[in-house]
Amino acid sequence: MTAASIAKDLRAAIRSGTYKPGDRLPSEAALMSNYGVARMTARHGLSMLKDEGLTVTRHGSGVFVRSFEPIVRDSTGGKAGESTVTAEIDETGAGLVVRTLAVTAEAEPSEKIRTTLGLAEGDKVTVRERLHLRERKPVLFATSYLPAAIAAGTPIADQEVGPGGTHARLTEAGHAPVRFREDVVGRMPTIEEIEELRIEPGTPVLAVTRTAFTKDGSPVEVSHVVLDAGEFMLRYDID
Amino acid sequence: MTAASIAKDLRAAIRSGTYKPGDRLPSEAALMSNYGVARMTARHGLSMLKDEGLTVTRHGSGVFVRSFEPIVRDSTGGKAGESTVTAEIDETGAGLVVRTLAVTAEAEPSEKIRTTLGLAEGDKVTVRERLHLRERKPVLFATSYLPAAIAAGTPIADQEVGPGGTHARLTEAGHAPVRFREDVVGRMPTIEEIEELRIEPGTPVLAVTRTAFTKDGSPVEVSHVVLDAGEFMLRYDID
DNA sequence: GAGTGGTCTAGACCACTGC
DNA sequence: CAGTGGTCTAGACCACTCG
Structure with missing residues (x-):
């Protein structure tokens, strides 16, 4: 349940405004040490948010909260x-x-x-x-x-x-x-x-x-x- | 490029009608041996199709082509x-x-x-x-x-x-x-x-x-x- | 019970970004 | 060059389905 719970925490943080559109989320390495999980697990948690359209990833740069201005x-x-x-x-x-x-x-x-x-x-x-x-x-x-x-x-x-x-x-x-x-x-x-x-x-x-x-x-x-x-x-x- | 190419092959097969709505796709084990890849790679390929809404997975049963009757x-x-x-x-x-x-x-x-x-x-x-x-x-x-x-x-x-x-x-x-x-x-x-x-x-x-x-x-x-x-x-x- | 997908680990190498 | 995400490996254990 760790990948899902990482996603859950980050999702809640985004929704509550802790991370605002454009903000960078913790890196994979940070999540690994914070949650004590393997890299693939941290990645999986982050990829859930991406699949939900909540974040965008920028290779070499980080994971960022997305905005919607239609x-x-x-x-x-x-x-x-x-x-x-x-x-x-x-x-x-x-x-x-x-x-x-x-x-x-x-x-x-x-x-x-x-x-x-x-x-x-x-x-x-x-x-x-x-x-x-x-x-x-x-x-x-x-x-x-x-x-x-x-x-x-x-x-x-x-x-x-x-x-x-x-x-x-x-x-x-x-x-x-x-x-x-x-x-x-x-x-x-x-x-x-x-x-x-x-x-x-x-x-x-x-x-x-x-x-x-x-x-x-x-x-x-x-x-x-x-x-x-x-x-x-x-x-x-x-x- | 293997996970992506597995997804590509299966996607083409679905689009061409080789697999029709409701059909079961090859299992992860089958993809591993067919493509000579690790399980996570085969899984990743299949998960792409799921994220595209092309397939549904049934735990313990298989991956199936999805239908749309709105x-x-x-x-x-x-x-x-x-x-x-x-x-x-x-x-x-x-x-x-x-x-x-x-x-x-x-x-x-x-x-x-x-x-x-x-x-x-x-x-x-x-x-x-x-x-x-x-x-x-x-x-x-x-x-x-x-x-x-x-x-x-x-x-x-x-x-x-x-x-x-x-x-x-x-x-x-x-x-x-x-x-x-x-x-x-x-x-x-x-x-x-x-x-x-x-x-x-x-x-x-x-x-x-x-x-x-x-x-x-x-x-x-x-x-x-x-x-x-x-x-x-x-x-x-x-x- | 055999076969299926779901999750996780602990490593590896690569590609891109920005200081 | 240090830090970031992208991809892949080779195992492990678990949970569910179906004959």
Whole structure:
């Protein structure tokens, strides 16, 4: 029970404010002598806190208490005509930079995307991949799928969508998105996501599947958005 | 790099479908001989998968691939007049049982709750704690705070709120909630939450702060809801 | 009882950080 | 260069599961 009890003590100390965000915790060597345990045991105790997202370790430097200052992503507050995601970042998201990674005018959709968009077999989709950065750190990865029949040949299939973003182009093309559905799950990141978003150990991601519908109820866009849960809070205003 | 490469191999095998949800992975002993590593190394490789939420371990039995069949909680679909949370569970949530743990008619609010509810210093709140169970497993824990000036003396301060739940009582009292805000964060569970919700290692929680407002914009209820992210998907429909 | 995972020990060597 | 965390070894004993 020693590794667990070391974790328990440190956890209590963090919660009570003995160690504040940014503070350094006792080193492994210190814990070994304080508790009279082997190094692996001290390590295990510390690794529990890391897995809980309470601490971050810096190789060669120490174990530090973590802080959480989320960007608020207001999914309902975006002014019409702005780009899907940037409009949703409120003022605390200042300094957020969007980088378009790749745009594919015509791609074969997965079975799931195809049925969600209500496409026939053989129909193609336009795929847009974007990365959002906060102070140089990537924090959000988004992939959008639109029917190629709608998007191909428009600026949506270009690297630069133009002012107002994808939604403005869809509106111009007579497919104005007016209703949205967001499905949110929380889970641990995949290895790819850990690398892509440089996610700290012990940090989950929020995976949002956002579907945009036109007035007549037909889906015009499906977006998979993966957010570093250590960086974001999702806000929904509901009537 | 051996522990990491064991994890990598097994992860790939799970992703490719070699091991399906419910399947047992090779034992620690098998990995030791297959990879020629010490037991702690094999263990470490397996523990990575556990921390990613890919597997569950059953002491004395083995390591198994995990499955994810979420309950969809539709936050916007609840018919008016039903209780706040149960109304939000759609048909896949059948079998969901709500247990009221505690009701406190008059309690001292925390600073944060007090200001969110727009209360003056010294004002009391009514606190309701509820637990939701899915097939006997607790999956959601909710704590609601209402101004005692509104709730005390009404059935809201009773163990049984009556038909229609808290919102029906608020409406009767002339404080009908018409607008809601939900703030969603993902994080790893606290020890208390792990115990209370019997959360598997490697599973985050979704922490939802839900604020209900009346027509004139004054807040009448703040709820802190903690959901086992391994059990839920949150759905929001937005116009 | 054989096989499984859970925990701990006491060492080793390596890689990174900061004075 | 001293101190830090990252990884691995080769054992030990314990607790749980299942046939």
